[in-house]
Amino acid sequence: xxxxxxxxEGLNAREFSKSKNRRHLLDSAAEAIFKHGFRxxxxxxxxxxxxxxxxxxxxxxKTKENLLLAVAEDLSNSYSxxxxxxxxxxxxxxxxxxxxxxxLDLSPDFLNRRDVAVWFAFRSEVYSNPEYxxxxxxxxxxxxxxxxxxxxxxxxxxxxxxADAELATDGLIALLEGxxxxxxxxxxxFDRSKAERTCLYIAKSLFPDHF
Amino acid sequence: xxxxxxxxEGLNAREFSKSKNRRHLLDSAAEAIFKHGFRxxxxxxxxxxxxxxxxxxxxxxKTKENLLLAVAEDLSNSYSxxxxxxxxxxxxxxxxxxxxxxxLDLSPDFLNRRDVAVWFAFRSEVYSNPEYxxxxxxxxxxxxxxxxxxxxxxxxxxxxxxADAELATDGLIALLEGxxxxxxxxxxxFDRSKAERTCLYIAKSLFPDHF
DNA sequence: ACTTTGAATGTATGTATGTTCAGATTGTGA
DNA sequence: TCACAATCTGAACATACATACATTCAAAGT
Numbered sequence: 075x076x077x078x079x080x081x082x083e084g085l086n087a088r089e090f091s092k093s094k095n096r097r098h099l100l101d102s103a104a105e106a107i108f109k110h111g112f113r114x115x116x117x118x119x120x121x122x123x124x125x126x127x128x129x130x131x132x133x134x135x136k137t138k139e140n141l142l143l144a145v146a147e148d149l150s151n152s153y154s155x156x157x158x159x160x161x162x163x164x165x166x167x168x169x170x171x172x173x174x175x176x177x178l179d180l181s182p183d184f185l186n187r188r189d190v191a192v193w194f195a196f197r198s199e200v201y202s203n204p205e206y207x208x209x210x211x212x213x214x215x216x217x218x219x220x221x222x223x224x225x226x227x228x229x230x231x232x233x234x235x236x237a238d239a240e241l242a243t244d245g246l247i248a249l250l251e252g253x254x255x256x257x258x259x260x261x262x263x264f265d266r267s268k269a270e271r272t273c274l275y276i277a278k279s280l281f282p283d284h285f
Numbered sequence: 286x287x288x289x290x291x292x293x294e295g296l297n298a299r300e301f302s303k304s305k306n307r308r309h310l311l312d313s314a315a316e317a318i319f320k321h322g323f324r325x326x327x328x329x330x331x332x333x334x335x336x337x338x339x340x341x342x343x344x345x346x347k348t349k350e351n352l353l354l355a356v357a358e359d360l361s362n363s364y365s366x367x368x369x370x371x372x373x374x375x376x377x378x379x380x381x382x383x384x385x386x387x388x389l390d391l392s393p394d395f396l397n398r399r400d401v402a403v404w405f406a407f408r409s410e411v412y413s414n415p416e417y418x419x420x421x422x423x424x425x426x427x428x429x430x431x432x433x434x435x436x437x438x439x440x441x442x443x444x445x446x447x448a449d450a451e452l453a454t455d456g457l458i459a460l461l462e463g464x465x466x467x468x469x470x471x472x473x474x475f476d477r478s479k480a481e482r483t484c485l486y487i488a489k490s491l492f493p494d495h496f
Numbered sequence: 497a498c499t500t501t502g503a504a505t506g507t508a509t510g511t512a513t514g515t516t517c518a519g520a521t522t523g524t525g526a
Numbered sequence: 527t528c529a530c531a532a533t534c535t536g537a538a539c540a541t542a543c544a545t546a547c548a549t550t551c552a553a554a555g556t
Binding site for chain 2 (some may be wrong): 198211
């Protein structure tokens with residue numbers, strides 16, 4: 075039973091089980107935040123959702139606050155990872171990269187109820203708990219620089235007059251952020267494809283020849 | 286001492302004092318949310334910030350949760366009030382209204398650290414506490430309809446091709462929302478006038494002849 | 497087979513928190 | 527001036543909560 079094919083390489087059964095529980099705790103904590111809000115995400119709630127024992131959090135994360143921090147980092151990492159793949163792809167033209175970044179931002183992998191709710195939860199305490207900032211900011215730390223470059227490329231290619239790469243980037247980022255907000259507040263009525271059309275509509279109005 | 290000139294009409298000293306304390310509680314609760322986050326906005330924290338007694342919350346709002354709800358409603362009301370003044374002004378042309386709505390949204394009266402943090406706090410729990418939705422949604426309930434009308438007016442006036450009032454409105458609202466998010470996350474570096482330029486830049490790209 | 501190691505559990509403990517309420521204080525109307 | 531009623535207070539209470547830790551259980555090593 076040393077190799078069931080389920081666990082990652084280099085992990086024996088015990089380590090595998092432990093890492094699975096860790097992962098399960100992260101998911102359950104996120105679910106708790108989603109379901110009960112930040113305030114209601116108590117150890118008891120996480121325990122109930124996970125089905126794991128009370129002491130598990132202490133074992134894996136020492137404190138509940140550490141667990142929450144890990145949830146934020148986990149979310150942030152998976153976002154950055156996917157986003158970087160698009161940005162660093164050498165085969166894609168600038169306009170296509172921009173389009174894909176927009177589409178990625180609107181894809182259910184990230185723009186889904188639970189994750190967005192969790193993003194908003196951590197953001198809501200970004201002042202009172204500065205530790206959260208690091209994870210939250212990773213969303214736009216390097217993203218902005220890359221997008222400015224992309225926009226500048228489009229501006230050069232299209233010979234757009236009065237265009238400003240920085241303003242366009244900030245506008246587009248705000249647009250995407252605002253779309254997340256709209257989704258968060260109105261998930262029931264939210265129309266994903268319409269949101270995409272809206273974003274591309276703005277992109278087209280900025281770069282008519284490219285979209 | 287029945288008329289110090291400070292209190293509203295029709296209120297005697299006792300009523301005046303009571304309503305002042307109520308107001309003070311609302312402010313202190315908002316301050317507590319801002320300083321300590323939603324989770325840290327405990328009665329003890331509110332008590333310390335307000336300097337009022339512990340039992341005061343019970344007297345004015347019965348429960349702490351009611352107080353929080355009142356904070357949300359208060360915020361929402363003052364936003365709607367100001368916004369409606371612009372929207373209903375019969376003397377302003379459509380483009381000017383749109384510009385003023387944008388400027389109002391970015392003015393320190395609303396786009397300030399404390400209030401934005403409090404908005405985000407309530408939004409973060411919009412799923413787990415459906416009561417909050419009502420207050421939070423008032424921000425965009427009727428706003429959207431008015432803006433669609435304004436955009437349609439501009440489109441008709443400017444004979445813009447391929448223009449869509451609804452998409453433009455959703456884009457602009459998302460843009461403003463996203464700008465709030467940017468402010469919330471990066472208040473230190475946030476440049477208000479640059480944000481305004483960004484928003485007007487997008488507006489101009491949508492309606493070149495009007496901005 | 498035996499020992500050792502580490503994961504997992506759940507009760508115990510003390511602090512933090514929201515609410516209640518009996519009493520103190522103060523403005524109001526008679 | 528006095529009695530009443532309303533505002534206001536803060537200690538008392540019960541509950542909720544996170545953490546600590548002694549114990550159990552299972553896998554790994556020898």
